[in-house]
Amino acid sequence: MSRAAVLAGVGAWLPETVVTNDELARHLDTTDAWIRTRTGIRRRRVIGPGESTGSLAVEAGRRALKSAGTDEAGVVVVATSTPDRPCPATAPEVASRLGLTGVSAFDIAAVCTGFVYALGTAAALITSDTTDSVLVIGADAFSTILDPEDRTTRAVFGDGAGAVLLRSGEPGEPGALGGLHLGSDGTRSELIEVPAGGSRQRASGVPAAEAGPYFAMRGKAVFSEAVRKMADAVEATAHSLGWAPGDIDRFVLHQANARILAAVADRMGMPAERFVSNIEDVGNTVAASIPLALADGVADGALRAGQHTVLAGFGGGLTWGAVGLVWPDVTPV
Numbered sequence: 001m002s003r004a005a006v007l008a009g010v011g012a013w014l015p016e017t018v019v020t021n022d023e024l025a026r027h028l029d030t031t032d033a034w035i036r037t038r039t040g041i042r043r044r045r046v047i048g049p050g051e052s053t054g055s056l057a058v059e060a061g062r063r064a065l066k067s068a069g070t071d072e073a074g075v076v077v078v079a080t081s082t083p084d085r086p087c088p089a090t091a092p093e094v095a096s097r098l099g100l101t102g103v104s105a106f107d108i109a110a111v112c113t114g115f116v117y118a119l120g121t122a123a124a125l126i127t128s129d130t131t132d133s134v135l136v137i138g139a140d141a142f143s144t145i146l147d148p149e150d151r152t153t154r155a156v157f158g159d160g161a162g163a164v165l166l167r168s169g170e171p172g173e174p175g176a177l178g179g180l181h182l183g184s185d186g187t188r189s190e191l192i193e194v195p196a197g198g199s200r201q202r203a204s205g206v207p208a209a210e211a212g213p214y215f216a217m218r219g220k221a222v223f224s225e226a227v228r229k230m231a232d233a234v235e236a237t238a239h240s241l242g243w244a245p246g247d248i249d250r251f252v253l254h255q256a257n258a259r260i261l262a263a264v265a266d267r268m269g270m271p272a273e274r275f276v277s278n279i280e281d282v283g284n285t286v287a288a289s290i291p292l293a294l295a296d297g298v299a300d301g302a303l304r305a306g307q308h309t310v311l312a313g314f315g316g317g318l319t320w321g322a323v324g325l326v327w328p329d330v331t332p333v
Helices: 021-025 032-039 053-068 091-097 111-127 151-156 186-191 199-204 219-241 258-268 286-300
Strands: 004-013 017-020 043-046 075-079 104-108 133-141 159-169 178-184 250-253 308-315 319-326
Touching (some): 004 053, 021 151, 032 151, 053 091, 053 133, 053 159, 075 091, 075 111, 091 104, 091 133, 111 159, 111 286, 111 319, 133 286, 178 219, 219 319
Parallel strands (some): 250 308
Antiparallel strands (some): 133 159
């Protein structure tokens, strides 16, 4: 393979509105201590009037382009499960607002694994010589699909967007993506879902309110699946790259909750300090989770040039995936 997809820039954006655990406790049967003990989350951001998944994606994408020192991208991919509208896709409008009208632009829906799936798709476009650069954005506004009376989901999820710019480069250079591992298991799709709103519910004749209009998750089963699948995906990627698990300097995993991250570290026998985490301040931001953690890791020095790094996610579908790289010298924005 003569070409590789190389990470060249990273950016992030969060809504202005902050919702603390204490604020949730004023309206729901919960406490700050209950939330922190079970999730590790202290606060999260949510969108307000005039904001949407697309607006978050635009700002994150703009910062990733600036980080890479360019204002151009040949393709725009938006990973999201909360698009601005069911139709059309959000990515073309995001591209246009970034001044990239005319480029290929499309959405990918793989819930919390969406960003890793998008990276794999973008890398394939670059290595096949279809394009020289791809702006990959993970963006979600899950606050818009949560049951306002459900203390569990409202405590966990937040809104946000993160992005990276991938450029064509050499397979051996810092930032080159490798060891991609993706998987799915549709037999367990009911573990993470929004039952209503799609063709299945609409064709059934059952009203959306009865079918289930809000996001639903079977927490205990999801916990065990997430730990096992992310650990296995990381090990598969490391094996493909010729790395032993102990060679990995930084793990940037989907920020589902702090207990899942700790359980993955324990399962792999890795020290917790190698796991980049920002979940305390942003919550579970779904497809935005990994790129937001990347941006924070660059900003606070947790991610440094030369570190062997693996990104991994797990989400609805069920879906999972991982990819590795030697972390490049990236300019924070």
